[in-house]
Amino acid sequence: MKTPEDQIKELEEEIRKLPYHKGTERHIGVLRARISILKDKQLESQNRKSGGGGGYAVKKQGDATVVLVGPPSAGKSTLLNALTNAESKVAPYSFTTVSVIPGMMKYKNAYIQILDVPGLIEGAEEGKGRGREVLSVIRNTDLLIIMSDGERIEAIPRIQAALERNGIRVNKRPQRIRIKRHLNGGLTINTNIRQDLDRDTIKDIINQMGIKSADVYLEENITVEGLLDALSKNRVYIPALYVVNKADMGLPKKIPVELESGFIKMSADKGEGLAAFQESIWKALGLATIYLLKPLQEVNHDNSMVVKVGMTLKDVMNEIGTEFSEGKTKAKIWGEGAKFAGQEVSLETKIKENMIVRFI
Numbered sequence: 291m292k293t294p295e296d297q298i299k300e301l302e303e304e305i306r307k308l309p310y311h312k313g314t315e316r317h318i319g320v321l322r323a324r325i326s327i328l329k330d331k332q333l334e335s336q337n338r339k340s341g342g343g344g345g346y347a348v349k350k351q352g353d354a355t356v357v358l359v360g361p362p363s364a365g366k367s368t369l370l371n372a373l374t375n376a377e378s379k380v381a382p383y384s385f386t387t388v389s390v391i392p393g394m395m396k397y398k399n400a401y402i403q404i405l406d407v408p409g410l411i412e413g414a415e416e417g418k419g420r421g422r423e424v425l426s427v428i429r430n431t432d433l434l435i436i437m438s439d440g441e442r443i444e445a446i447p448r449i450q451a452a453l454e455r456n457g458i459r460v461n462k463r464p465q466r467i468r469i470k471r472h473l474n475g476g477l478t479i480n481t482n483i484r485q486d487l488d489r490d491t492i493k494d495i496i497n498q499m500g501i502k503s504a505d506v507y508l509e510e511n512i513t514v515e516g517l518l519d520a521l522s523k524n525r526v527y528i529p530a531l532y533v534v535n536k537a538d539m540g541l542p543k544k545i546p547v548e549l550e551s552g553f554i555k556m557s558a559d560k561g562e563g564l565a566a567f568q569e570s571i572w573k574a575l576g577l578a579t580i581y582l583l584k585p586l587q588e589v590n591h592d593n594s595m596v597v598k599v600g601m602t603l604k605d606v607m608n609e610i611g612t613e614f615s616e617g618k619t620k621a622k623i624w625g626e627g628a629k630f631a632g633q634e635v636s637l638e639t640k641i642k643e644n645m646i647v648r649f650i
Contacts, residue, residue, distance in 0.1 A: 294328045294329075294331055294332050295332075295520075297324075297328055298325055301324055301325050301328075302325065304321060305318055305321050305322070308481065312488075314532065315488070315491050316488075316490060316491045316494050318412070318514075318515050319487075319491045319494060319495045320494050320495065320498050320647035322495075322514055322515075322546040323494075323495045323498035323499050323518060323521075324498065324520060326499070326518045326521070326522055327498075327499065328500075329455075329522075329524075330457075330522050330523050330524050331455065331459065333394050333457055333524040334523070334524065334570055344550060350403065350430070350561065351392075351394070351401070351403050352394060352400070352401035352402055352403040353400045353401055353402060353577065353596040354400070354402050354403070354432040354433065354575045355402075355403045355404075355405065355430070355431050355432050355433075355434075355575065356402060356403065356404045356431060356433045356434075356435060356571060356575075357405045357407060357427060357428050357431040357434055357435065357474060358370060358404065358406050358407065358437055359407060359424070359428060359435065359436055359437065359449060360433045360435075360436060360437035360438050360446075360449065361367075361438055361442055361445045361449070362408075362447065364437050364438050364439050364442070364445075364535055365437070365536060365558045366406050366407075366437060367391070367406055367482065367536075368558040368559050369437070369533075369535065369556075369558040369643075370391060370393050370404055370406040371393075372558050372559075372561060372564055373393065373395045373404060373564065373567075373568070374393025374394050374395045374404055375393060375394060376391055376392065376393025376394075376404075376406070378618060382597075389408075390405050390406070390407050390427060391405070391406040392404070392405050392406075393405075393406070395568070395571075397568050397571070397572060398577075399579045399594040399596060400572070400573060400577055400579065400596040402571065402575070403597065404405060405427060405431070407427055407428070408424055420582050425453075425456050425458070426585075428453065428458060428528070429457075429458060429526050431528060432528075432529075433529055433530065433531070433540070433571065433574050433575050434453075434460065434528050434529070434530035434531070435529070435530070435531050435533055435571075436449055436450060436460075436530050436531070436532050436533070436534070436549065437532075437533040437534075437535055438533075438534060439534065439535050439536040439539075440534055440537060440539055440540055440541045440542060441536075441539075441542075443534055443541070443542055443545065443546065443549070444546055446532055446534075446546065446548065446549060446553075447546045447547075447549070449535065450530075450548060453477050457522070457524040457525050457526065458526055458528060459519065459525060459526065459527045459528070460528060460529075460530045461529055461530050461550075462527055463518070463527060464516070464519060464520060464525070464527055465510060465512050465513070465516030465517070465520060466508075466509035466510045467506070467507070467508055467509070467512060467516065467517065467520040468506070468507040468509070469496075469501065469504050469505075469506050469507075469520070469537065470504060470505045470506075470507075471501060471502050471504045472504060472505070474503050475503050476502070476503055477493050477496055477497070477501070477502070477503065477504055477506060478504075478506065479492055479493065479504050479506050479508065480505060480508070481508035481509070482505045483505065483508060483509065483510055483511055484511065485508060486511055486513075487512065487513075487514065487517075491514075492506070492508075492512075492517065494614075495514065495517055495518065495521075496517070496521065499518070499521040499523065500512050529574050529575075530583065531553075531554060531570055531571070531574055532548075532549055532552070532553035532554065533554045533556060533567070534553055534554070534555050534556070535556055535557065535561075536557055536558075536587075537555035537556060537557055537562075537563070538557040538560065538562065541555070545595055549572060554566070554567055565591045567619060576598055576599040576600070577596055577597070577598065577599065578594070578596070578597055578598070578599050578641060578642070578643040578644075579594050579596055579597075579640050579643060580594070580595050580597055580642075580643075580644070580645045580646070580647055581593060581594055581595070581625075581644070581645070581646045581647065582594075582595055582610075582646075582647055582648070582649075583646060583647065583648035584648075585648070585650075587648070589624050589631075589646055591646070593605040595610075597609070597641055599641075599643075600640065601640070601641050602637060602638050602639060602640055602641070603621050603635070603636075603637045603638070603639050603640075603641065603647065603649070604638060606641060607637065607649055608645070614649075615649075618637075618649040618650060619637070619650075620634060620635065620636055620637060620649075620650055621634070621635055621636075621637060621639070621647050621648060621649045621650060622634050622635070622647070622648045622650060623639070623645055623646060623647055623648075624633055624645075624646040625642075625645055625646045626642035626643055626644045626645045627639070627640075627641070627642035627645050627646050628645070634650075
């Protein structure tokens with residue numbers, strides 16, 4: 291009996307042999323759907339096997355969690371020690387880190403958990419170098435730091451490709467696709483956007499993924515990959531920063547195309563670039579600090595709260611708890627976002643960094 295890996299290879303080989311044009315689009319879409327189903331089964335099996343055991347069951351703590359991922363000996367442990375209170379063993383040879391090492395970085399009143407995981411190597415998804423366990427930890431993080439050194443800068447796009455193969459979408463967002471399933475009536479495709487994929491191809495892919503009756507709403511021009519991701523069980527979307535460590539030792543002349551839009555240069559052991567890196571983490575996580583005032587309390591910065599950019603004052607109030615929010619219908623604000631000190635605003639007002647708030 292063929293393994294899922296063998297079946298995937300056969301389907302991928304069939305796709306490679308097919309010329310891509312409108313006449314083959316539907317068939318290729320169905321083949322890719324079959325591959326997606328097989329990969330979902332693989333991921334489910336891997337997640338069961340890893341199970342978070344063997345030192346990998348790390349409880350998320352603080353306001354956000356960040357994972358350092360990269361090839362062995364890229365300087366992840368050195369960076370963790372420089373940023374946090376952790377004591378991750380450092381040595382100039384591979385596989386020093388044999389379990390997840392957590393540390394806590396305090397920055398702008400936020401506590402950010404940073405996890406140093408074993409170096410991710412080729413074949414991680416097959417279990418080499420504890421790759422399955424590492425991938426399991428990565429899937430549950432708020433931000434990825436994909437890190438290497440100047441001599442192995444090509445490892446960064448290679449690691450990203452491995453993450454993509456395992457259903458981890460890096461620096462991407464899900465396409466705007468809504469699916470409302472029902473018991474019968476077939477598939478109905480609803481869209482006001484011109485689609486590059488024809489409706490028959492879209493229907494064939496959705497059918498192949500096991501959905502026979504549904505209203506499908508396409509709110510943008512979708513791709514086959516975007517549609518398959520929307521229909522798959524194991525896709526996660528994680529923001530990432532690219533870091534080149536030991537930059538003081540020089541960089542190659544040729545930079546991988548994936549890094550042309552930008553990467554962070556630093557030297558963790560010398561402390562160079564750390565402050566800018568911390569600010570980059572803060573921005574990538576989309577965090578903000580606000581300050582809460584009690585009734586009749588003088589304006590101050592004593593009671594801080596870390597929240598997500600884009601939240602409204604109502605979101606903040608609800609996060610504090612129902613007891614606190616009872617009877618409160620508006621707020622007064624000072625500092626950022628206020629036209630004048632103590633401005634009265636609605637609870638739909640969006641928070642700003644360093645805003646001072648009194649709910650009333």
